[in-house]
Amino acid sequence: MHLIPFISVDEVPFTVSRETIMSTQGRPLQQGRNDVGLNELDYGSVVYRFQDNGRLEEVTMQVPVLHLDKISVPFATLAAFVGAHDTGSFERAGFIVSPRFGLAFDPECPSWVTALAPHCLDTWRAL
Numbered sequence: 001m002h003l004i005p006f007i008s009v010d011e012v013p014f015t016v017s018r019e020t021i022m023s024t025q026g027r028p029l030q031q032g033r034n035d036v037g038l039n040e041l042d043y044g045s046v047v048y049r050f051q052d053n054g055r056l057e058e059v060t061m062q063v064p065v066l067h068l069d070k071i072s073v074p075f076a077t078l079a080a081f082v083g084a085h086d087t088g089s090f091e092r093a094g095f096i097v098s099p100r101f102g103l104a105f106d107p108e109c110p111s112w113v114t115a116l117a118p119h120c121l122d123t124w125r126a127l
Helices: 018-025 075-085 118-126
Strands: 002-004 030-033 039-042 046-050 056-062 065-068 071-074 090-092 095-098 103-105 112-116
Touching (some): 056 118, 075 103
Antiparallel strands (some): 030 039, 056 112, 095 103
């Protein structure tokens, strides 16, 4: 995953529409509504989650190595990296959430990482 926090994931901007994802990625393997009320487009290797109004909330994918600008962080060291570089990080529901880097991940569930839109950090804090 090449992440520019709150801007883009693998060159897909957080301003992208559901329709654009479907036109560029094709038909998802699965689509539906998740337990927190987001609409998912599941392509197997990547899952896009949208609000009902079409706004992109999260992008989840398997990330053996996270690329942040010129820094590469293997998933195995991601928790330590976030702990050392984001004093505002917190844990919710088994996930480590990093407001600085705009991501959430379960260190016990290698190697899935969720990139977050800035407006959904409050939802994670409220869990």
